[in-house]
Amino acid sequence: MIQIDGNTLNLQRFIEVAVHHKPVTLAEEAKGKIQESRDLVERYVEEERVAYGITTGFGKFSDVAISKEETEDLQRNLIISHSCGVGNPFSEEEARGIMLLRANALAKGYSGVRIKTIETLIDMLNKGVHPIIPEKGSLGASGDLAPLSHMVLVMIGEGEAIYQGKRMTGKEAMKEAGIETIVLTAKEGLGLINGTQAMTSVGALTLHKAMVLAKMSDISSALTIEALNGITDAFDPKLHGVRPHSGQINTAANLRRLLDSSKLTTKQGEIRVQDAYSLRCIPQIHGATKDTLRYVLEKVEIEMNSVTDNPVIFTEEDHVISGGNFHGQPMALTFDYLGIAMAEVANASERRIERLVNPQLSGLPAFLTEKGGLHSGFMIAQYSAAALVSENKVLAHPASVDSIPSSANQEDHVSMGTIAARKARDIVYNSSRVLGIELMSAAQAVEFQEHKEMGLGTEPVYTTLREVLPALIEDRILYKDINTASELIDNEKILQAVEKKIGDLSI
Structure with a gap:
C-alpha cells in the first residue's frame, strides 16, 4: 500500500502504482490540512469574497463575478468546456x-x-477505472487543462473510460466499479485540472525507461567492444579521475566490470593505437546522458510533490493567492533535455552498428553474413537504426522554445511541456530499438571471433540473447528479431541477467 500525503512520492513509488497497480491510500495526517483549505473555500463562497476561480470566471473571464448559487454550475461547465x-x-x-x-x-x-473528491480519484486508481485521456491539446499552462478535464469527466459520470479491458462511458465504468460519481462544488473543477500532472506522468514514465536504457547502452556497447576487439585502456580509472564527471566515471567503471576477464578485448598498440570515438568515448557520451538523468530525476520528484494549482490557499494567513504554479516551464525544459540526452545514446549506438556491419571498419564479413550477395545479412537493420536516429534528431528539437498566446492574450506565454514529454517518450522508444539492433549485430559479430572467453558481464548478454535469437546463418525476417531483442531490453531480462552476475550497474 502506497500512502500519499503530497510530500513523499518518488519515482519508485510512482512506478509501483502507475505500472504495477500497487494500491493507494490517503494518509490520515493529510486530511486535516485538506479540510482546513476546504473550509476556507466555503467561507469565501458564503461571504462572496472575490477570489479567482472560486467566485470569478476563468482566464479572460477572471473579472466576471460568480454568485454562490452558481458555483456548482461554474465548476461543471469548466470541465465539460x-x-x-x-x-x-x-x-x-x-x-x-x-x-x-x-x-x-x-x-x-x-x-x-x-x-x-480526492478519495474518488484514489478509488478509481485502486479499482482500475482508467479515463480515456487524449494525448494532444495541452499548452502546458495553465497546466494540462484539456487532459485533466478528460480525467475529471469520468469522476462526474461523463466521458469515457477503460474498465476491466473494456471501453465504455464514464458513467458505466464508475457504476460497474462501484464508485459513486461526484458533483463538483466550489473550486473543485479548477483544483482538479490546474496542474502539470499529464506532462509529469508521461515524463516520469519516460525517465524510468531512460534509466534502464542508460544501463543497457553500456551493456550493448560492451558487447560491441568485444566484437571489434576494442581497446580497454580508454576506460582506465586514472583517465576519468582527472575529468571527474560522475556519469563518465560510472560508465567507465561499468565497462570495466562488464569486460572483466574478456579475451576479446585488446590493449593499445596490440592491434591499433586507439579506437574510433563511438568506442573510445563511450564514458564521455553515455556519462553525459547519465548526468542528465540524475538532473531530470531531481526535478521530476520535486514536481511530483508540488502544488501546481491556482489559486493557492494558505489557511494560516486566511489568504488565497492567484499565481502561476501551474506553468509547466520547469518540466518543459527538463523533458526537452531528457529527449536530447537519450537521442545521443541512440546516435552513438547507430555509429557502432555501422562499424560492425561495414567491412572497411570492422575487418569482419560485410553486413555480418558469410554469403554476402546471396544474403544481405544486417544491411537493412543498420538502415532502420539510421532512420530511427534521424527521426530522433527531428524530435529532439525543443518544444519549450515555442509559445503561443491563449485566452485572449491573458495567458500570453505557455510552456509546451506536455509536447516535450511526449517527444521524449518517442525518442526513448526509438532508442530502445536502436540498442536492440546493436545487441543483435554485436552478438552476430562475436560469431566471427574465435570464441575466446567473453567478459563476466557480456557473457550473460550473449547467452540470454541466444536463448531466443539464433545466430544469422541465412537471411530471415529481421523485424521479428528486432522486436524480440528490444523486448529483452523493455522487460529488463538482459539487465537482470547481467546484474545478477556482476552486481548493479551505476547511473
Missing part, C-alpha cells in the same frame, strides 16, 4: 500516473478540494 483533447489516448500507465499525481498534489491541502 475544457475537455477538448484530440488524438490517441494516453496509455493506461500514463493515465494512472496522471490520477496518482493529481491526487498527491491535492493531498498537500492547498487546493480546497474535498477529501471525498
Whole structure:
C-alpha cells in the first residue's frame, strides 16, 4: 500500500502504482490540512469574497463575478468546456500516473478540494477505472487543462473510460466499479485540472525507461567492444579521475566490470593505437546522458510533490493567492533535455552498428553474413537504426522554445511541456530499438571471433540473447528479431541477467 500525503512520492513509488497497480491510500495526517483549505473555500463562497476561480470566471473571464448559487454550475461547465483533447489516448500507465499525481498534489491541502473528491480519484486508481485521456491539446499552462478535464469527466459520470479491458462511458465504468460519481462544488473543477500532472506522468514514465536504457547502452556497447576487439585502456580509472564527471566515471567503471576477464578485448598498440570515438568515448557520451538523468530525476520528484494549482490557499494567513504554479516551464525544459540526452545514446549506438556491419571498419564479413550477395545479412537493420536516429534528431528539437498566446492574450506565454514529454517518450522508444539492433549485430559479430572467453558481464548478454535469437546463418525476417531483442531490453531480462552476475550497474 502506497500512502500519499503530497510530500513523499518518488519515482519508485510512482512506478509501483502507475505500472504495477500497487494500491493507494490517503494518509490520515493529510486530511486535516485538506479540510482546513476546504473550509476556507466555503467561507469565501458564503461571504462572496472575490477570489479567482472560486467566485470569478476563468482566464479572460477572471473579472466576471460568480454568485454562490452558481458555483456548482461554474465548476461543471469548466470541465465539460475544457475537455477538448484530440488524438490517441494516453496509455493506461500514463493515465494512472496522471490520477496518482493529481491526487498527491491535492493531498498537500492547498487546493480546497474535498477529501471525498480526492478519495474518488484514489478509488478509481485502486479499482482500475482508467479515463480515456487524449494525448494532444495541452499548452502546458495553465497546466494540462484539456487532459485533466478528460480525467475529471469520468469522476462526474461523463466521458469515457477503460474498465476491466473494456471501453465504455464514464458513467458505466464508475457504476460497474462501484464508485459513486461526484458533483463538483466550489473550486473543485479548477483544483482538479490546474496542474502539470499529464506532462509529469508521461515524463516520469519516460525517465524510468531512460534509466534502464542508460544501463543497457553500456551493456550493448560492451558487447560491441568485444566484437571489434576494442581497446580497454580508454576506460582506465586514472583517465576519468582527472575529468571527474560522475556519469563518465560510472560508465567507465561499468565497462570495466562488464569486460572483466574478456579475451576479446585488446590493449593499445596490440592491434591499433586507439579506437574510433563511438568506442573510445563511450564514458564521455553515455556519462553525459547519465548526468542528465540524475538532473531530470531531481526535478521530476520535486514536481511530483508540488502544488501546481491556482489559486493557492494558505489557511494560516486566511489568504488565497492567484499565481502561476501551474506553468509547466520547469518540466518543459527538463523533458526537452531528457529527449536530447537519450537521442545521443541512440546516435552513438547507430555509429557502432555501422562499424560492425561495414567491412572497411570492422575487418569482419560485410553486413555480418558469410554469403554476402546471396544474403544481405544486417544491411537493412543498420538502415532502420539510421532512420530511427534521424527521426530522433527531428524530435529532439525543443518544444519549450515555442509559445503561443491563449485566452485572449491573458495567458500570453505557455510552456509546451506536455509536447516535450511526449517527444521524449518517442525518442526513448526509438532508442530502445536502436540498442536492440546493436545487441543483435554485436552478438552476430562475436560469431566471427574465435570464441575466446567473453567478459563476466557480456557473457550473460550473449547467452540470454541466444536463448531466443539464433545466430544469422541465412537471411530471415529481421523485424521479428528486432522486436524480440528490444523486448529483452523493455522487460529488463538482459539487465537482470547481467546484474545478477556482476552486481548493479551505476547511473
